[in-house]
Amino acid sequence: MAVILITGGARSGKSKRAETRTRAFPGQPVYVATAEALDAEMDARIAKHRARRGTDWIEREVPxxxxxxxxxxxxxxxxxxxxxxxxxxNLMHAERDWDREVTELAAALPHLASPVVFVTNEVGLGIVPDNALARSFRDAAGIMNQxxxxxxxxxxxxxxxxxxxLK
Known part of the structure; x- marks a missing residue:
């Protein structure tokens, strides 16, 4: 079993890279989507990703x-x-304990049999956000990614x- 984390900035090519890495493993790939189509713009983004991947993926929507x-x-x-x-x-918006859920995710990974490729954004390379919510999210993302x-x-x-x- 392999756990691969692919990070980078917006529009860096992370998802395309992750798709290539996932397809390199045997078996039918499974796409676990955390996004929800809550508006037309997100609906278009999801459609673009689906079109690029093709139809050979099993899809699961898991916010x-x-x-x-x-x-x-x-x-x-x-x-x-x-x-x-x-x-x-999604976790923060739902007011769930994101730190506990990230810890549970990390603890579960060594016990899985099939490979997992994660995409994540590196949000800590820019300027310090000007509001507490954005700073809280940036900090949480950094902790999660680590x-x-x-x-x-x-x-x-x-x-x-x-x-x-990197590793």
Whole structure:
């Protein structure tokens, strides 16, 4: 089993890279989507991702219960979770204990049989946000990314579509 974390900025090519890495494993790939189509713009983004991936993926929409979804899909093809930062946002919006859920996710990963490829955003490279909510999210994302990176077998940082191996 492999755990791969792919991080980078917005429009860096992380998702495309993660799709390539996921397809490299045997079996039918599983796409675990954490996004919800709550408006027309997000609906268009989701449609664009689906069109690029094609129809050979099993799809699961999982805005909150990520560990349960990974356990339920274990034993088949590799899973691509896109993305952890949207999952974190969903948890915070739902007023769930994101720190506990991230810890539970990290603890569950070594017990899974099928590979998992995670996409996450690196949100800490820009200016310090001007409001408490944005700073709280930035800090939580940094903690989450460090936690999953520590558990991951491989970590890649994608810039301009080019992956750099960090771990």
């Amino acid at each position: 909150l219960d990520l560990v349960s979804a990974l356990v339920a899909t274990d034993g088949g093809g590799a899973r691509l979770v896109d993305c952890l930062t949207l999952w974190l946002s 936690t999953i990176a520590a558990t991951a077998d491989e970590v890649e940082f994608v810039v301009a579509g080019l992956p750099m191996k």
